[in-house]
Amino acid sequence: MPLPFLTADGVSDADDDGDEVLAHADHDRWRRPYRPGPWRVAISAVLLLLSAFMLLATMIxxxxxxxxxxxxxxxVAALAVLGSALQMLRVGVWVSRTGLRRVGFFVTRTIAWNEVTEIRTVQQPVRWLGLPRTVQGQALTVSARGVAExxxxxxxxNADFLTRAEAFDRAADTVEAWAEEYRPVPA
Known part of the structure; x- marks a missing residue:
């Protein structure tokens, strides 16, 4: 496996054909335009640890x-906790050339770029870590055809951006840039 970061110029000698498309360069693949936050990773790590103990209890x-x-x-309980941990890591916003996908814990919704009318950052009450308690904060919202709210x-x-305001701004700007690039220009 070539490791380009180990060479001085950043290019590996083992991969000269250049046919391989990197995941970050392929705009047809669904990808998250930001890294999962520390809260999301910590919750998933605790759930993975719990599932390991549950699997050990199963064996005993x-x-x-x-x-x-x-x-x-x-x-069955251990596999349910394991699946919950993995799904917790998948939750978030994913983008590709075809559209915008909001992956929730139970529901996933995909909106094609041609249906998106506006993406903007607004000040509004938001849920704190997904709990019922709301606080004043920023939210990235999308307006689409056929969607009332x-x-x-x-x-x-949320679990990705709590206490990381600059990461939220970068992620919001990245999603807006994807919308600008792939949303059709209104005639």
Whole structure:
């Protein structure tokens, strides 16, 4: 596997063909225009640790002769926690050449760029870490054809951007730049 960061000029000698398209250069692939925040990663890490202990408990129950029913219940619970941790890492806004995708914990919604009429940052009450408590903050909203209320894409108080205002501004600017590049110009 070539490691271009180990060479002086940043180009690896092992990969001279140049046919490989890097993930950040391929605009047809869905990608998140920002990194997951520390709160999201910490919550997922705790859930992964919990699932590891639950899988260990499954093994103990199975080998101790506690019955396959108990081991099966522990395994199902451990896999549910593991799936929750992985889904927690996927939650957020994803963009590609085809449109904008808001991945939630239970629901994913995709909006094509030709349906988007406006993306803007507004001051409004936002949910703190996704909990029912609201605080005054910034939200990136998208207006689309056929949608009565503009859905909130990002907030500066969610698990990705809490206490990281500059990261929220960069992410909002990046999503707006994608919209400018791929949204059709109105005639």
């Amino acid at each position: 129950v199975a080998f101790a002769g506690g019955g396959w029913g108990g081991a099966g219940a522990c395994l 503009p859905p909130v894409l990002l907030t500066d108080h």
